[in-house]
Amino acid sequence: MARRPGNADRRLIAAAKEIVIVQGCSGLRVRDVARRAGVNLGMFHYHFQNKKRFTRVLLTEFYEGFFKKFSVASREGPDAITQLRNALLAMARFIHSERHLIAAILKDVLNGDPEVTRFVRANLPRHAGVIHELLLKSQREGSLKQMPLMHAMAFVLTAVNAPTLIGGVIEKVGPADFPELDLFVSDEAIVQRIELAVKGLEP
Numbered sequence: 001m002a003r004r005p006g007n008a009d010r011r012l013i014a015a016a017k018e019i020v021i022v023q024g025c026s027g028l029r030v031r032d033v034a035r036r037a038g039v040n041l042g043m044f045h046y047h048f049q050n051k052k053r054f055t056r057v058l059l060t061e062f063y064e065g066f067f068k069k070f071s072v073a074s075r076e077g078p079d080a081i082t083q084l085r086n087a088l089l090a091m092a093r094f095i096h097s098e099r100h101l102i103a104a105i106l107k108d109v110l111n112g113d114p115e116v117t118r119f120v121r122a123n124l125p126r127h128a129g130v131i132h133e134l135l136l137k138s139q140r141e142g143s144l145k146q147m148p149l150m151h152a153m154a155f156v157l158t159a160v161n162a163p164t165l166i167g168g169v170i171e172k173v174g175p176a177d178f179p180e181l182d183l184f185v186s187d188e189a190i191v192q193r194i195e196l197a198v199k200g201l202e203p
Contacts, residue, residue, distance in 0.1 A: 009047040011037040016058050021100045024108045025055050025116050052115055059119045062101070066094045067127060074130050080137035081144070085194055087134060088160055091127065092190045095161050099168035099185070106165075131157065135201075144201045152201055159197040164190065 015037035019028055030051050034041045048054035073090035077083040095102055108116040135152050138144040144152070167184025183189050 008037070008039045008043040012039055012044060012047065012054070013058055013061060015039075016054070017062075017101060020058070020104050022104070024104045024111070024113070025059070026108050026111060026113045028055065030054070055115045056119065059105075059116065062098070063119075063123050066091075066098075067123075070094070070127055070130070074134065079143070080134050080141050081198070084131070084134040084138055085198060087130060088156065088194050088197075089191065091131075091157075092160050092164065092194065093187070096164050096185060096187070096190060099164055100172065103165055103168050128153065142203070144198075145203045147201070156197045156201065159200070160190070160193045163193065 012033055016028060016033050018036065019032060028051060030044055031041060033054075034044045044054070048057060070087060070090045074083055074087035076086045105116060105120070109120055131153055132149055135144065135149055135156075139146055139149075139152075163184045167181060170178050170181060170184065
């Protein structure tokens, strides 16, 4: 196979994402990644040393790209409830755009992949903490009813994002003519679910 010059690390990351969508991080094989990327196996070891470090780099890049945009969105708006809506929208759009990759990562966690589980455990509190804080501020401002914050957070995140992940599963294994799939995965549906979820928490 002819080797294309330059950007070997980027091509390896891109190739790995394609594999993870199908097989999860636990299904990554260094030789398969290098072959798909059109990169010499030695270049993989030069850039990433081993699979464990490569998986960590892959997940970090994936998450940090989301968290940067999410953090900006969570500070936009004149009050906490507006910031909450913006943060939920940024998160939901990311989950929508990467729903197949996220589903594969969740499967890795459920299957007990140690590297993926360690990464999720370390980073999940970061964006969950932002939502938790915005819910607290919204309650204090009187925009949302007083209730246990963990209950409120579980409700709003599930109401907004679970249909997207379910839609992603239907896209992969369901019938091609599944009716009204847009109700699960369209941007319009996401915005509507955010409004319904927030209204469900209003006083």
